[in-house]
Amino acid sequence: MNSLVHHLKIWARLIKMNLMGQLEYRANFVTGLLVEGGYLIVKLLYILVAFQAGKTIAGYGPDEILVFVGTFVLCTGFYAGLYMMNLFQLSTLVRDGSFDLILTKPVSSLFLATFRRSDMALFLLDVIAGLVLVGIGLVRLKTHVDLGLVVGYAFFTASGAAVGYALWLLPMTIVFRMVNADAVAGLADSFWDFNNVPMVVYDHVGKFVGVFVIPIFVITNFPSLFVLGRLPVEYAVWAFAAPPVFLGLAVLAWNRGLKHYSSST
């Protein structure tokens, strides 16, 4: 428990330092927001397609799709704001030997390598935009929002964020064996986009793989299914089990990968 508090305190410091650094280079801060705004537009295009087509997909109308995409935007805040930059920089850290410095610090190398950079601007942009989209969707659907719904939504979102982190980390552990793993980062990043459309569009096999094998759908579909009152019990149980299972696998893969690390300096 002490270790957790210790790491949380360090993380808070890192976030503060990153924010100060970002505010120092304001042009970067603004263009960073522009990038995320661009990705947001791409996600909104999927809503546009749903509304322009005006169709129901597997019993889900455009307003429900709005809730799904809104949740995806919200979860992207966690990904883009907290993990993504670390994902793309990990390869460089290993390649140029900067990773040595991380190994010398008296904290977990995994923690420091994957949480040292953050971008609160991207985080807030996506979280706020996501909540607005989900809010509009729920209002249009005339959904009664109470505390239970909010707490449940927050739990499934947190569970999804933890699974998302693990799923991102697993392929990246190959970085210790490959000199240039930039494309692996790009590949892992592209899988994130599977949540651009709700899992309901996939067939049974697709859903099974996306929920239980490579649980990409756990990340953003479960919170939406919950607020729409359509989350099956087995999925709710899996939302509790998936984070420890996949985080455990990711930590194991990281530790095994570390054994292959040889400094380039």
Added chain:
Amino acid sequence: MEKYLVSFGTGLKAALEYRANFLLSLLAATSPIVIQTVLWLALFSPGEVLFGYTFGQMVAYTVLSQLVSRLVRTGFEYQINEDIRTGGLDRYLVKPLGYAGYRLAVFLGEKSLQSLFMAVILVVATVLLSMFVGLRIGPLEVSVFLASLVVALVFNFLLFWCVGMAGFWMTETTFLFEAVRIVIITLSGGIFPLTVFGPSAKAVLSALPFRFTIQVPVDLLTGRMATDAVVGELLLALVWAAALALLGRTLWGLGLRRFSAVGS
């Protein structure tokens, strides 16, 4: 001319060195293809036309636009920025070759190898598309597609050359380049066909030149654009390219006045 051929060879060698990276980036293109194909499967009823496309045409567009967008993608703007930021640009300024010509030759060198990979994948994709969604492609479509692809490559080079000039005015441009890239891909029809945006937006986007990089080559290959319209379209693209070349030249001139070779 020989110096540019050597530069072309440099790009070719770089592409050979990072071939695994390019192949993995192509693998990353499968995600949007799968996602959108599944979406179209859910949205289209049998025989229906949505956004002006039949199901087969839409799937073909999805696959081919992703491949073309990967092929025409640039990356040299980051190198330009690096050269300006570190002062390394002065190494090129004292050499008897134009920097833009050097970058274009390296870019085309890289793309020549990637085009070979892509040609194989495109052949496989078109065979599969003809088998499963009834896409018909003849030698005429292939010829005009190849011509439009060359125009698209040159056009995209000029577009991102202009974007790369921002390095003279900004010290850190990574985010800016990425933001511009996303917007341009969207406006080029690289995410969805431009008809998805609705008739009014489509009319505006069709008047802009970005569609020459993705939508036009794909529409020519799939036969959605009449081949007798090719000459007019390509000429229009070349006019836009000339305007971009002029803009790029002006920005280069203005930028060089600010360049102080700091760090070299």
